[in-house]
Amino acid sequence: MSLLGCGGPEMEAADGQELLGSMGEEIVGGTVSASGAVPWVVSLRRTSHFCGGAIYNANTIITAAHCVSGATPSTIQVRYNSLSHGSGGTLVNVSQIIVHPGYSSSTINNDIALLKLSSSMTLGQTQARAVPLPAQGSDPAAGASAITAGWGTTSEGGSISSQLRQVTVPIVARSTAQSQYGTSSITTNMIAAGLTQGGADACQGDSGGPLTVGGTLVGITSWGNGCARANYAGIYTRVGNYVSWIQANAW
Incomplete structure (x- = not known):
C-alpha cells in the first residue's frame, strides 16, 4: 500500500493496478490460518x-x-x-x-x-x-485485539500467499492515525489497526478482506502507507457506520 499525496508512490489496488487514492494490502507478520479460524x-x-x-x-x-x-x-x-x-x-x-x-x-x-x-x-x-455485523454506529475501542486475514503479500512488494494467512493487530485510536496520516485523511468512516513498531499488517492482495474483533466484522481492509511500517497503522473501512x-x- 502507499499513500497518495505524501510524496511517495501512488496508491496501489490489491490487484496491483495503480488506483488514485486506494491501496491494497496482504498479511505481513502473520501465520497460516487453521481450517475454520476465519470461515467468512x-x-x-x-x-x-x-x-x-x-x-x-x-x-x-x-x-x-x-x-x-x-x-x-x-x-x-x-x-x-x-x-x-x-x-x-x-x-x-x-x-x-x-x-x-x-x-x-x-x-x-x-x-x-x-x-x-x-x-x-x-x-x-x-x-x-x-460473519456477524456490529451494531449500527459502533466503533471498536482502541487497544482491542483484531484479526485481519487474506492471501496478500507477506512483505511489501512481495508475492501473494497461496494459503490463507491471518495476523492479530490492536485497534489504534483514530486520533493517532490522524497524527500519522493527517487529520483530513482519516475520516470517522475509517478505523486503524497495527503495531506502533510495525511488523504486522495487511498488504497488497488483502484489500476487501475482513477485520474482526471477537468474531464480529468491524473493518474492511482498505489502505495504508506501505505494509507493516512503523508508525503507520493499516486503515480499514468502519463497518459500524454501514x-x-x-x-x-x-x-
Whole structure:
C-alpha cells in the first residue's frame, strides 16, 4: 500500500493496478490460518486472486469499493470454502455490484461494496460461514485485539500467499492515525489497526478482506502507507457506520 499525496508512490489496488487514492494490502507478520479460524473470508478472482471479501449471507459478499468500482460483474468470480485462493472450495459467479454511493476514489472514504452472487453459496461448512455485523454506529475501542486475514503479500512488494494467512493487530485510536496520516485523511468512516513498531499488517492482495474483533466484522481492509511500517497503522473501512446500508442493499 502507499499513500497518495505524501510524496511517495501512488496508491496501489490489491490487484496491483495503480488506483488514485486506494491501496491494497496482504498479511505481513502473520501465520497460516487453521481450517475454520476465519470461515467468512473469500477470494475475489478475475483470472487470478485480486482482492478479498467477507461472507454476509449465502447470496452477498462484502468487500472494498476500490476493488470492484467500475468492474463488470461477469468478469469476477468468488472462491469460498477453501484455504487456498487458487484451488479447492467452490467458485461462484458475480451477477451484480453495488458500490456505496458516497465512495470517493481520491479520498478512499466510504470504501465499501456488495457483490450479489449468481447462485447461492452453501454455508455451514468449515470454511464457509457468514460473519456477524456490529451494531449500527459502533466503533471498536482502541487497544482491542483484531484479526485481519487474506492471501496478500507477506512483505511489501512481495508475492501473494497461496494459503490463507491471518495476523492479530490492536485497534489504534483514530486520533493517532490522524497524527500519522493527517487529520483530513482519516475520516470517522475509517478505523486503524497495527503495531506502533510495525511488523504486522495487511498488504497488497488483502484489500476487501475482513477485520474482526471477537468474531464480529468491524473493518474492511482498505489502505495504508506501505505494509507493516512503523508508525503507520493499516486503515480499514468502519463497518459500524454501514450496517443499515448493508442490510438494506444485501440480497
